[in-house]
Amino acid sequence: MRLLRLYLVGMSPSTCPVALAAAREAFPGAKVAEVGSMEEVGLGSEAPDLELVVLAEPDTSSAAHAIQALDSDGLPRWAVVILGRDMGEFAETLSPEHWDPPLIARVFRSAVQQHQLLRENLRLQGDLRTIARRITHDLNTSVGCIFTSAQVLKAVMLPDEKGPNEAMVQNIENSSTEIAQIIERVSFVLRASADPHLPEPVRMGEVVANVLLELDADIKGVEATVALPATWPAVRGVHQWLHVIWWNLLKNALTHGGARPQVQLMWRVEEDALRFAVVDRGAAISASIKAGLFRPFDQLHMMPARGIGLSLVQRLVALQGGHCGYKRLDGSSSSFYFTLPAEDTRRLRREQGSFDGRKQVSLKDVADGSCEDLPHSGATGLTAGPLEDAMDVANPAQPVG
Amino acid sequence: MNILIVEDHPRIARVTEVALDLLGCRAFTTHNTADAAKLFFTEKLGAVFLDVNLKGESGLEFLSQLTAWDSRIPVIIFTAKFKGEFAEEAQRRGAFGCLAKPFSLDDLRRQLTQIELYHGQRGGTLITQEGRDNS
Numbered sequence: 001m002r003l004l005r006l007y008l009v010g011m012s013p014s015t016c017p018v019a020l021a022a023a024r025e026a027f028p029g030a031k032v033a034e035v036g037s038m039e040e041v042g043l044g045s046e047a048p049d050l051e052l053v054v055l056a057e058p059d060t061s062s063a064a065h066a067i068q069a070l071d072s073d074g075l076p077r078w079a080v081v082i083l084g085r086d087m088g089e090f091a092e093t094l095s096p097e098h099w100d101p102p103l104i105a106r107v108f109r110s111a112v113q114q115h116q117l118l119r120e121n122l123r124l125q126g127d128l129r130t131i132a133r134r135i136t137h138d139l140n141t142s143v144g145c146i147f148t149s150a151q152v153l154k155a156v157m158l159p160d161e162k163g164p165n166e167a168m169v170q171n172i173e174n175s176s177t178e179i180a181q182i183i184e185r186v187s188f189v190l191r192a193s194a195d196p197h198l199p200e201p202v203r204m205g206e207v208v209a210n211v212l213l214e215l216d217a218d219i220k221g222v223e224a225t226v227a228l229p230a231t232w233p234a235v236r237g238v239h240q241w242l243h244v245i246w247w248n249l250l251k252n253a254l255t256h257g258g259a260r261p262q263v264q265l266m267w268r269v270e271e272d273a274l275r276f277a278v279v280d281r282g283a284a285i286s287a288s289i290k291a292g293l294f295r296p297f298d299q300l301h302m303m304p305a306r307g308i309g310l311s312l313v314q315r316l317v318a319l320q321g322g323h324c325g326y327k328r329l330d331g332s333s334s335s336f337y338f339t340l341p342a343e344d345t346r347r348l349r350r351e352q353g354s355f356d357g358r359k360q361v362s363l364k365d366v367a368d369g370s371c372e373d374l375p376h377s378g379a380t381g382l383t384a385g386p387l388e389d390a391m392d393v394a395n396p397a398q399p400v401g
Numbered sequence: 402m403n404i405l406i407v408e409d410h411p412r413i414a415r416v417t418e419v420a421l422d423l424l425g426c427r428a429f430t431t432h433n434t435a436d437a438a439k440l441f442f443t444e445k446l447g448a449v450f451l452d453v454n455l456k457g458e459s460g461l462e463f464l465s466q467l468t469a470w471d472s473r474i475p476v477i478i479f480t481a482k483f484k485g486e487f488a489e490e491a492q493r494r495g496a497f498g499c500l501a502k503p504f505s506l507d508d509l510r511r512q513l514t515q516i517e518l519y520h521g522q523r524g525g526t527l528i529t530q531e532g533r534d535n536s
Contacts, residue, residue, distance in 0.1 A: 137454065144503030145412045151506045152420050180503050 004030040004050045004112070007041045007078075009066075015056045015083055015099065022104035023054075027112075038065045042077070051078035052112055058082060067091050075122055079115030081107055128194035136187035140180060147176040182308075188244065189297055189312050196319055197238040204276070205232035207239060208265060211246040218254050224261040226250075233267060233274060235340050241316040246278075248309040249336050253280035270339065273322065277337035284328050293326050313338065402447035402516070406430045407437040407463070408479065409456040413502075417450065420509055432456075434463040441470065448475040448516045450500065453487050461490055468495035473523070475516050479504075 006023045008016065011034060023032050035041055041053055053066045069077040080091040083099060092111040094104060150173035157166060212219070212226065219226060235242070253263045257280035264279040285293070294314040310324075317324045317338045324338035404421055408414040409432045418428040429444055431437040434455065441449070449467060453460035460478065467476055475497035480487045488499045497519070498512055 140502055141410055141413060145410070145416055147503035148413075148416045148420060148505070152416060152423060155423055155506055176503065 004052065006030055006032045006052045006054060006108075008032065008034045009038060009041060009053060009055045009062070010036060010058060011056045018099050018101055018104065019054055019056070019083065021101040022108060025101060026105035026108040027052075038062045041066070042069075050112060050116070052081065052108060052115075053078050054081045054083065054108070057084035063091065075119045076115065079111040081111045125194050128190045132187045132190035132194060136183050136190075140183050140187075143176050143179045143183065147173060147180065150176065185308055185312055189308075189315050192238075192241060192316060192319060193297075197241070199236040199238060199320060202235050202237050202239045202242055203232070204235050204242070204267070207242045208232060208246055211243060211250060214247065215250055215254065218251065222254055222257075222261055224254055224257065224263055227262075227264045229266055233269075233342075235274060235342065237320045237340055238316075241320065245313050245316050245338060248313050249278040249338075252309060252336065253278050253282070256280070257282040269342070272342065273339040274342045275337055275339045277335045279329065279333050279335045281333050284331075285326065285334065290326060294324050310336075402426045402513070402520075403445055404428050405437060405440050405444065405446050405449045407432075407434065407449065407455070407460070408452045409433065409454075410452070413452075413479075417509075420506055421513075424506070424510055424513055426513065434458050434466075437463070438466075441467065441474075446474060447520065448477060448497070450477045450479065452479045453491065461487070461494060464491060464496055465494045475519055477512055477516075 004027050006027065008019050008023070011019055016034065020032065023030065038053075038055075038058075042051065055062060055066055058066070063080075063082060066078070066080045071077040081104075082091050082093045083096075083104075084093070085095065086093045092107050092114075094107055098104075150169050153169050154166060154173070157169070208228070218224075250263065250265075254261055257263055262281050264277075266277045266279065268275050294310050296318075297308070297311045297315045300308060300311055314324055317340075321341045322339040324336070327335045327337070329335050402425075404426050406414055406417050406421075406428050408417065408430070411432065414430045414432065418430050421428045426447075429440050429446075431440060437449075437451075440446075451460050451464055451467070453464075455463070464476055464478065467474060472495060476495070477498045477500050478487070478491045478496050480491070480499050480501050491499065498515060500508060500512055
């Protein structure tokens with residue numbers, strides 16, 4: 001049994017018996033100390049496992065003192081319940097009409113439980129930050145050293161040392177590259193989860209353009225064609241996260257889109273959201289694989305080993321208030337899509353209505369900055385069916401205006 | 402070209418030194434900013450390669466110090482990938498470029514080409530102790 005100590009602070013003759021009765025009901029056997037002010041709280045020599053501070057009609061300063069107190073680990077020191085007027089969201093508050101021992105007892109228990117959960121949550125967030133920043137930095141440094149050393153070894157290798165030696169050094173280089181990529185991806189999702197960003201206005205065309213530039217060598221390598229809509233909307237989101245989402249979806253299409261992949265990037269307005277999609281003509285995905293495609297990152301430990309790219313997409317989309325998924329379209333195409341919440345969908349619908357089909361823009365346009373919000377592609381445009389067709393199949397309930 | 406490497410991780414420092422040597426440069430390696438400051442004022446340098454995560458020291462603050470001493474010296478910072486915040490802050494403080502870890506010989510070669518171009522545009526002269534004294 002964990003040691004619990006309750007402090008009843010500033011109780012009047014009328015509130016004290018009620019609070020005492022509630023304390024006994026909530027935590028039989030807990031130590032209860034009645035004190036006059038916050039300065040007297042926590043002065044005992046015995047360090048309890050849990051502390052609950054109950055303040056009766058406190059002034060703002062006492063309430064703040066109680067709520068803001070931290071322990072030596074920098075975590076909230078105790079649970080706080082205020083009997084009196086509402087003092088903010090960080091403490092349970094009970095107004096006088098609810099001062100009934102059984103109800104107060106429930107509030108005491110709930111406050112202690114919330115306090116424990118808050119401390120645990122803060123501790124786990126700290127773990128995430130530590131893994132994301134410190135451990136991945138240290139791992140990345142060591143792996144980086146192996147990678148660069150392998151490159152140097154290859155460069156200084158004499159012709160008669162090549163053959164199997166070179167193949168082994170190449171193995172080291174490739175393996176360290178893979179490790180570095182895993183470290184990067186995992187640390188990215190950990191950082192995103194531990195330190196959520198507030199959404200900001202983002203020009204989606206700019207994000208897609210940068211991703212296409214980054215994947216230009218891959219696009220050319222597999223002789224892919226990427227078709228784009230004539231324009232892109234501005235969204236509210238996190239630029240860096242959107243970059244990673246598009247990067248993973250496009251990379252996925254280039255990898256699994258079959259020979260000389262034909263890829264279409266699309267968007268449309270829905271009732272209160274914007275939907276974006278990457279459509280390719282790769283083979284259909286089996287039902288068992290489909291079920292685990294966008295498996296949440298926190299459940300990956302239960303899955304057989306597979307890539308983490310789409311789980312990363314799922315987390316980053318969810319953190320921005322959207323959702324993502326996969327649809328097989330008309331037997332020959334696959335659509336990987338994600339949504340983002342949108343406020344002014346009527347305006348976006350009008351904007352989208354003023355464009356039709358896709359527009360081909362070269363990487364030179366992107367590099368020149370001559371295409372502003374417009375789409376960007378390093379390859380020739382497709383001559384596929386209307387944009388609406390594929391999007392409607394992905395979500396038949398939402399016609400495009 | 403003489404290059405000053407400021408990197409507290411000895412193996413990274415060593416492999417960077419060997420790689421730079423392979424690419425025709427002469428590297429001076431230090432593991433802290435105090436030694437780096439001494440070399441900065443005693444050697445003729447073409448560039449500085451600086452780690453932003455130095456043990457117990459701020460590489461970014463040292464970057465500001467370097468550019469305050471001599472704004473003409475190209476400083477390349479080592480960063481981890483996806484550390485956009487460091488790259489932006491380093492740029493604000495006058496960094497010439499970023500080299501994301503893990504870096505390849507080609508990455509290093511590209512940075513050196515940029516540095517050579519920069520010096521070429523400045524008249525082909527490397528930044529020397531005398532130059533710093535006169536600036």
